[in-house]
Amino acid sequence: MIPRNDYDIMIVGGGPAGVSTWLNLHKYAPELASKTILVEKEKYPRDKLCGGGLQKWMTQKIFDNLHIDLNIPFVSINNMEIRLGEDVYTYKEKDFFRVIRRIEFDHYLANTAMQRGLLIKENEKFLDVTHTSKGLLVKTNKTQYYTKILVGADGALSTVRRKMNLLKKPNLAPTIEIFAPVNPRFDLEFDNHSAVLDFTAINKGLQGYVWHFPCLKDGKTFMNHGICDSRILPNIKRANLKELFCQELLSRNIPYSPKSWRSHPIPYFRDSGILSKSNILLVGDAAGIEPFLGGGIHLSLTYGAVAATTILDAFKTDDFSFENYTKRVRDHYLGKYINKLTDIAKLVYSDNTKLINAAAQIMAYKH
Numbered sequence: 001m002i003p004r005n006d007y008d009i010m011i012v013g014g015g016p017a018g019v020s021t022w023l024n025l026h027k028y029a030p031e032l033a034s035k036t037i038l039v040e041k042e043k044y045p046r047d048k049l050c051g052g053g054l055q056k057w058m059t060q061k062i063f064d065n066l067h068i069d070l071n072i073p074f075v076s077i078n079n080m081e082i083r084l085g086e087d088v089y090t091y092k093e094k095d096f097f098r099v100i101r102r103i104e105f106d107h108y109l110a111n112t113a114m115q116r117g118l119l120i121k122e123n124e125k126f127l128d129v130t131h132t133s134k135g136l137l138v139k140t141n142k143t144q145y146y147t148k149i150l151v152g153a154d155g156a157l158s159t160v161r162r163k164m165n166l167l168k169k170p171n172l173a174p175t176i177e178i179f180a181p182v183n184p185r186f187d188l189e190f191d192n193h194s195a196v197l198d199f200t201a202i203n204k205g206l207q208g209y210v211w212h213f214p215c216l217k218d219g220k221t222f223m224n225h226g227i228c229d230s231r232i233l234p235n236i237k238r239a240n241l242k243e244l245f246c247q248e249l250l251s252r253n254i255p256y257s258p259k260s261w262r263s264h265p266i267p268y269f270r271d272s273g274i275l276s277k278s279n280i281l282l283v284g285d286a287a288g289i290e291p292f293l294g295g296g297i298h299l300s301l302t303y304g305a306v307a308a309t310t311i312l313d314a315f316k317t318d319d320f321s322f323e324n325y326t327k328r329v330r331d332h333y334l335g336k337y338i339n340k341l342t343d344i345a346k347l348v349y350s351d352n353t354k355l356i357n358a359a360a361q362i363m364a365y366k367h
Contacts, residue, residue, distance in 0.1 A: 005145045005146070006146045006147070007035055007036060007037045007146075007147050008035040008148050008149065009025070009032070009035065009036040009148065009149045009150075009311065010036070010038075010136075010138055010147040010150050010151070011037070011039070012150065012151065012152055012153060012159075012160050013039075013040065013152070013153035013154035013158075013284070014038055014040035014120060014122075015048065015106050015153060015284060016105070016106065016109060016284065016301050016304070017283040017284025017285070017286070017287075017300035017301070017303045017307075018038055018040075018151065018153030018154075018284070018304070019038070019106075019110055019113050019304070020062070020283075020300065020301045020302075020305065021151055021153065021303075021307045022036055022038060022113055022118050022304075023066045023109075023112070023304065024066070024305045024308030024309075025308045025311065025312070026113070026116055026117065027065075027067075028308065028309075028312060029312055029315075030117075032315065033117065033118070034117060036118070037119045037147075038118060038120045038121070039120075039121045039140055040120060040121070040123075040124065041123070041124065041126070041154075042123065043122045043123050044106070044107045044111075045103045045106070045107040046103065046106070047102060047103040048102035048103070049175070049262050049263075049264040050297070051099070051177065051211055051226055051294075052099050052100045052101055052105070052215060052297075053077075053098070053099055053213060053295060053297070054074075054097065054098040054099075055096070055097055055295065055298055056095055056096055056097065058298040058302075059297070059298045062298065062301045062302065065305075068109075068112060070105075071108070072100060072105060072108050073104065073219070074098040074099060074100045075190070075193075075214045075215055076094075076098055077095075077097035077098065077099060077193055077194065077195045077213075078093065078094050078095065078096065078193040079092050079192060079193060079194040080096060080194070080195055080197070081196045081197070082197050082199065082359040083198040083199060083200060084200055084202065084352060084355050084356065085203075089359045091359075097195055099215045099224070105297070121140075125140055126140055126154065126159055126160060127139045127159075129150055129280070131278065132146075135148040135149075135320070138150060148279065149279055149280075149311055149320060150281075151280075151281060151311075152280065152281070152282040152283065152287075153282075153283045153286060155285045155286060156170075156172065156264065156265045156266060156285045156286075157265065158282065158285070160280065160282065166273075168273055170267035170268070170270075170288055171230075171267065171288075172265035172267050173208065173230040173231060173232075173266040173268060173291060174228070174229055174231075174241055175226060175227070175228040175263060176228075176245050176261050176263045177224060177225065177226030177227075177261070177262055177263075177264075178224075178226070178261055178262065179215070179217055179223070179224055179225075180222065180254050181221070181222055182214070182221040182222060182223055183223075183252065183254075185253070186252040186253055186254075187212070187214070189213070189214045189223065190214035190221055190223065193214075195213050195214070196210075196211060196213075197209045197210075197211050198210040198211070198248075199348075201227075201244050202348070202355070203352065204239055205236055205237050205238065205239035206229055207231055207233060207239070207345070208228040208229040209227070209228065210225070210227045210244070210245070211226050211227070211228075212224075213226075225248070225249065225252070225254070227241060227245045227248065228266060229241055230292070230294075230345060232268070232291045232342070232345050233349050233350060236349065266285070266296065267285055267286075267288045267289070268289055268290055268342070269287060269288030269289060269290065269329075269338050273326070274326055275288075275325055275326045275329060276323075276325040276326060278320060278321050278322065279320045279322070280322070281307055281310065281322050281325050283303035283304060283306075283307045284296070284299075284304075287303060287329070288338075289338065290337070290338040290341040290342060290345075291341070291342055292342070292344050292345035292362075293362070299334060299337075299338070302333075302334045303329070303334065306325075306329055306334060307325075309328075310322065310328055341362065344358045344362065
């Protein structure tokens with residue numbers, strides 16, 4: 001018989017959302033945090049497909065609140081360009097945006113949490129969960145656990161979410177990205193400390209943008225090029241994502257063999273969606289981000305704060321139904337920001353003349 005391990009809380013997934021949940025628990029309820037375990041299906045450092053953009057005004061407040069001094073390589077962005085053909089909106093602010101690599105960022109966060117006492121089980125994959133009279137019985141590829149609360153922080157294709165059997169599936173936005181060495185002739189962004197979001201392909205049915213982010217990879221200068229399509233308006237004919245990306249890469253003299261591409265979905269939050277069931281709640285990509293800019297890291301970190309306060313209240317009241325968790329997310333600035341950008345996405349993809357004004361509105365947004 002497989003031995004069973006008992007913990008008050010189990011977190012599945014060791015990315016920003018899962019680790020942030022624990023760091024917030026540790027800040028406000030260290031004893032409860034000490035009775036928490038996190039399982040991560042891979043071994044750190046492990047890479048994650050992501051543009052790696054951190055909006056400083058959002059993330060710095062989170063890091064300050066959690067007493068985190070982010071000490072990893074990054075590229076500082078002073079100019080954010082949003083393009084629609086010849087129309088360009090440029091937001092200028094020193095160090096407004098930072099581009100990191102998830103392989104380093106996630107490892108740093110995990111190490112920070114482990115130094116404060118988080119128990120992480122690497123190379124351990126969540127398989128299934130069963131409700132019992134005392135809580136949850138969780139099965140992994142290595143053992144079984146009894147826990148009162150399960151936090152699904154296992155990303156876009158969340159197994160926890162699938163096992164919850166929710167009526168509505170998340171909306172998934174397809175995404176493609178590559179890393180390429182900086183070409184000084186075409187990639188002016190690195191020296192100019194600029195990041196580009198190019199929405200020009202809206203005119204070809206794309207409900208998203210092409211991005212060009214300067215970054216550091218193994219200490220060398222690189223560019224992260226990508227494309228995403230939210231498909232938030234299903235009545236518009238689907239764009240040919242691969243063809244559009246090929247054209248963009250050719251314009252920068254980048255070999256465009258699809259064999260070098262990496263693809264992944266980005267789930268976005270629906271206001272009508274459900275993010276919890278009895279004893280289980282979702283955070284980060286498993287819950288959903290916003291469908292316009294697709295920024296996920298700062299939102300995932302914020303999900304952790306909402307989840308932690310919800311969990312603390314559950315233990316105080318001995319009520320683990322989590323019936324109010326989705327409402328908490330909606331009422332928090334996290335949900336309000338997601339809904340704001342969802343409305344903007346619907347507006348812009350139905351009428352692209354609204355893009356530049358919307359871009360100015362978003363860049364000036366402060367919660």
